[in-house]
Amino acid sequence: MSLLRLKGVEKTYRAGGWFARRPPVAVLRGGELHIEAGECVALLGQTGSGKSTLGRILLGLEQPDAGTVNFDGLPLLDEAGRMAPAIRPQIQAVFQDPHGATSPRFSAFDVVAEPLRYLGMSGAALRLRVEELVLAVGLEPTELGRLAHRFSGGQLQRLCIARALAPAPRLVLLDEAVSSLDLETQAHILRLLAGLRHTTGVAYLFITHDMRLLRGFADRCYVMQDGRPLEVPEPFGAGAVPPALAALRAAILPSRPKLRTPQGAPQDAMA
Numbered sequence: 058m059s060l061l062r063l064k065g066v067e068k069t070y071r072a073g074g075w076f077a078r079r080p081p082v083a084v085l086r087g088g089e090l091h092i093e094a095g096e097c098v099a100l101l102g103q104t105g106s107g108k109s110t111l112g113r114i115l116l117g118l119e120q121p122d123a124g125t126v127n128f129d130g131l132p133l134l135d136e137a138g139r140m141a142p143a144i145r146p147q148i149q150a151v152f153q154d155p156h157g158a159t160s161p162r163f164s165a166f167d168v169v170a171e172p173l174r175y176l177g178m179s180g181a182a183l184r185l186r187v188e189e190l191v192l193a194v195g196l197e198p199t200e201l202g203r204l205a206h207r208f209s210g211g212q213l214q215r216l217c218i219a220r221a222l223a224p225a226p227r228l229v230l231l232d233e234a235v236s237s238l239d240l241e242t243q244a245h246i247l248r249l250l251a252g253l254r255h256t257t258g259v260a261y262l263f264i265t266h267d268m269r270l271l272r273g274f275a276d277r278c279y280v281m282q283d284g285r286p287l288e289v290p291e292p293f294g295a296g297a298v299p300p301a302l303a304a305l306r307a308a309i310l311p312s313r314p315k316l317r318t319p320q321g322a323p324q325d326a327m328a
């Protein structure tokens with residue numbers, strides 16, 4: 058049984074309500090996606106292709122118009138569209154902008170402690186768990202009293218990762234979680250996430266539009282094509298790939314850009 062399975066999920070946004078002049082936007086149009094326990098699955102797609110909509114559905118923030126979403130074999134949402142309280146802590150998320158995802162009034166301690174307090178933890182047990190989590194993401198417990206917004210973007214994202222892992226989830230949605238960081242910090246955070254997956258057994262849904270981040274990180278890959286997640290066995294292979302993936306591949310910058318000579322022939326810019 059899969060940890061998560063989406064089947065035939067459809068979602069249409071009706072901008073401005075039912076009587077608006079603008080036509081409805083059908084963002085998700087079916088397809089299938091599954092994630093096994095402990096797996097890292099990438100979901101690629103161009104901007105506006107519906108990746109985050111799909112992510113919000115997994116978090117119970119958005120209701121699909123049609124289709125099924127099962128977590129551990131059970132429906133993710135009840136008939137009223139609410140997520141079962143037992144499932145809620147098992148699915149967590151890390152978003153692109155760590156500043157937007159944390160309160161400027163919170164200390165680092167408060168950021169990580171937030172979901173644990175919600176689950177009823179307090180006192181020495183809370184402090185111990187928060188310290189354990191910040192150590193796991195490579196920060197020092199002595200820093201916990203600092204205001205979170207005084208940390209660098211990469212450090213604050215580490216705190217957000219610690220917060221996501223606090224309730225010991227089985228699935229973490231990483232929605233462009235490293236996209237706002239510089240290349241070196243991206244590499245550190247991806248290494249950290251890979252290590253945490255190894256030690257905790259958590260599964261990831263890694264949403265990105267940047268194909269370069271996939272290599273060595275994701276086990277399997279889907280691309281959003283015409284509103285449907287489509288599994289791509291070999292995203293970097295020489296064979297045919299869906300047009301949406303071909304466009305993302307074409308967007309990868311060459312490591313050594315080519316210049317055009319006066320005769321029009323490409324020439325290595327670094328030669």
Ligand SMILES: Nc1ncnc2c1ncn2[C@@H]1O[C@H](COP(=O)(O)OP(=O)(O)OP(=O)(O)O)[C@@H](O)[C@H]1O
Nearest residue numbers: 070072084102103104105106107108109110111266
């Ligand atoms: N609440 C909403 N109401 C109306 N339209 C929406 C809403 N949320 C998203 N959309 C539209 O749905 C489409 C898909 O948006 P979504 O954020 O899921 O795409 P995405 O693939 O995550 O894009 P990006 O990589 O740019 O974040 C876009 O055209 C967007 O404008």
